[in-house]
Amino acid sequence: MRPDPHLLTGAAALDALPDDESAELAAHLAECETCAAELAGFVETAALLGAVTADTPPARLRESVLAAARATPQLPPATGRVADAGAHRAPEPADRAADGAPAPATGADVVPLRRPWYRRPQALLAAAVAAVVLAAGTAVVVVTSAPDRDVATCVSTAADARVVAPSVGTGGEVVASGQCNQATVTVAGLPPLPGGKVYQLWYLRGQEPVSMGVLATSATGSLQPVTAPLAAGTTAFAVTVEPTGGSAAPTTSPVWVVPL
Amino acid sequence: MTSPGPHSRGHSAVPNASPSPPAAGQTPEELLRRTAVGEEAAFASLYDLFSTRVFGLAKRIVRDPSQAEEVAQEVFLEIWRRASRFDAGRGSALSWVMTLTHGRSVDRVRSAQAAADRDLRVAQSSTERDVDSVVEAVEASFERRAVQRCLGSLTELQRESVTLAYYSGYSYREVAELLSAPLPTIKTRLRDGLIRLRDCLGVAT
Known part of the structure; x- marks a missing residue:
């Protein structure tokens, strides 16, 4: 019943499209070069509208920004297919923090889904799973193992190491270091699972979950920490309950999330 | 607004980049x-x-x-x-x-x-203020004047829609509600408005 999605380019350029229609337009743009070009021109046009509201900020802001930048690590360039899809399209809150919001397999300049997978209601997970299946060719499964001592040491002693507590779940932490380009993920506070179920760890590249493997349980029943390369564009780590052996894509909502 | 313009700078040693190349x-x-x-x-x-x-x-x-x-x-x-x-x-x-x-x-x-929920009445009254200040607050910047002029070239309904979406940050559905217009109308207006603005501002496509 939808009318021509082409007509959505105007609203999209003004960052005025709701989630569902952003997705609809994204799908359409992949097939319509003219529409993608039109949207790009509209986005440039919208940027000029900002000139009208220009206003001088308080002088203190400059020093504050520069000082904060000095204390903030920069992201490495996107490599391969992980382009900054959020850039010229109205990016998503999570992408903004995030980066490298993955372009769906069909094209680069599409509108990302509005909400990241790990905050999405259950009903929408099917869409996330579908998106992952498209990208499955590039998914990297990191074999879960005890932390490599050297990299774990690097992470734990790095000057830029950040310790981040979960936003979903109550135990454990992620220690991430841009210098080491590694993160150590320690998951705790989750109940033991019945037979046939396992905890599977994911990192989110933009909004796309990428498996880091099934979490191993130590003799004492705790989940073993995982140290892994910090992939460009990682926005969060998440844990879901999956059938034994793990899943190619999450099939349940995360029970544990650490946003970066 | 008292801004000296988008390219003004008071701090940097970097020479002004505009309007000269x-x-x-x-x-x-x-x-x-x-x-x-x-x-x-x-x-x-x-x-x-x-x-x-x-x-x-x-x-x-x-x-x-x-x-x-x-x-x-x-x-x-x-x-x-x-x-x-x-x-x-x-x-x-x-x-x-x-x-x-x-x-x-x-x-x-x-x-x-x-x-x-947003108080639509407050928003409604701010609509006029937005449109007025955007169209009338002509300032020194050439670019600013160009944008003002081009906004002025839109139909009133296009301008209202674009202004509410961009400067007030409303979704197009909210714009439709504020302006009591059907959704497809607002969608079309936003697009037509941007086409006109794009052409008026000479944005390359």
Whole structure:
């Protein structure tokens, strides 16, 4: 019943499209070069509208920004297919923090889904799973193992190491270091699972979950920490309950999330 | 608004890049590239180039100077963090920065107001103020004047729709509700309005 999605380019350029229609337009743009070009021109046009509201900020802001930048690590360039899809399209809150919001397999300049997978209601997970299946060719499964001592040491002693507590779940932490380009993920506070179920760890590249493997349980029943390369564009780590052996894509909502 | 214009800067040693052609290494795209490799001076120049626009748009959308300052700080940190992800092949540095700014500002408004629905009457009265100030507050900047002129070339309904969506950060469905117009009408108006603005402003496509 939808009318021509082409007509959505105007609203999209003004960052005025709701989630569902952003997705609809994204799908359409992949097939319509003219529409993608039109949207790009509209986005440039919208940027000029900002000139009208220009206003001088308080002088203190400059020093504050520069000082904060000095204390903030920069992201490495996107490599391969992980382009900054959020850039010229109205990016998503999570992408903004995030980066490298993955372009769906069909094209680069599409509108990302509005909400990241790990905050999405259950009903929408099917869409996330579908998106992952498209990208499955590039998914990297990191074999879960005890932390490599050297990299774990690097992470734990790095000057830029950040310790981040979960936003979903109550135990454990992620220690991430841009210098080491590694993160150590320690998951705790989750109940033991019945037979046939396992905890599977994911990192989110933009909004796309990428498996880091099934979490191993130590003799004492705790989940073993995982140290892994910090992939460009990682926005969060998440844990879901999956059938034994793990899943190619999450099939349940995360029970544990650490946003970066 | 008292801004001396989008290109004014009071701090940097970098020469003014506009309206004369920017010196080599001083286009915003080049400054972003240098920022990506950690050059703080380039980042400072970017700040000087874009701070009035970033702060101004944030302030227009969040309508509170201190919150706008926070949003501007967030935006510039994102620019710093993500400079390496900027791809000049996909759009200008300006649109990259303004898109970030718009999104962050709207997030701020939405998170502040998530609990309570917006008071449509207040919004309604601010509609006129928006349109009026946008169209009438002609200032020195050439670019600003061009935008004013082009906004003035839209039909009133196009201008209202574009203004509410961009400067007030409303979704097009909210715009439809505010203007008591059917959704397809607003969609079309936004698009037609942007086509007219694009052509009027001479944006290459």
